[in-house]
């Protein structure tokens with residue numbers, strides 16, 4: 001990461017501009033994105049494992065993040081997630097943070113259990 005840099009990796013917002021290849025979303029829709037933005041084309045992305053996509057980006061790390069006025073998201077049809085109207089932006093960000101930590105902790109916990117009792121955990 002080179003400085004100056006705009007951090008921020010958990011965010012939600014409204015689509016202000018849209019690329020010519022985006023077909024599933026429209027201007028003004030409320031959306032969020034996962035922590036890792038996959039290319040949407042490779043075998044990892046197509047199998048739902050964008051976190052290991054060799055062509056991934058991470059807003060707030062590899063590009064400007066959510067403290068920027070606007071954040072560009074590649075492969076938007078693949079990466080954007082629509083927000084329900086009843087979910088406000090602050091709650092959405094908290095859900096993402098909690099979900100990410102739960103996934104991380106679950107993987108660590110499952111790995112720990114596999115080492116302790118490999119026949120019990122698959």
Ligand SMILES: [Zn+2]
Nearest residue numbers: 039042045053
């Ligand atoms: Zn990919």
